[in-house]
Amino acid sequence: MIQDFKARWPALFDISEINAEFKRITTMSLQSRFLSQIDMLSDKLLKVFQKRGGQIGRRPQTIMEPMAEDDDVDVGRECIIKGLCVYLNENPDNLVKEYMAADDAFTSIEETTVGIYILKSQDRSEDFGIVLEGxxxxxGLDNI
Structure with missing residues (x-):
């Protein structure tokens, strides 16, 4: 159970601790390394997505539309991750879920096995996070 795991090793669930430990072991920043690899491979992934035919091939193209409209790097990375989900025959809506009210979010989060949540409040602030076993x-992550 994730609850027992979290109680036993709380440092594994603190993003600053994870980044510090990764940097101590590898002398690289985990987050910047991950994001640079997504950026480096995004052109190749886009070509792979375009080669896929049929219904599954059209879906990543619709997911990639915000990339063409917006020059924001974070939007591009989000599109690539969602496109990869579709390419692997997964539904990106099951991975990334957006919630408007905090009350609705807690009930739905408790039912989630694995996912990324975006909690939007009325003052336009957003909270990003990861859910395992509810x-x-x-x-408090910066983005998806």
């Missing part, structure tokens, strides 16, 4: 394991 437990928020990482929260």
């Amino acid at each position: 437990q928020k394991v990482l929260q």
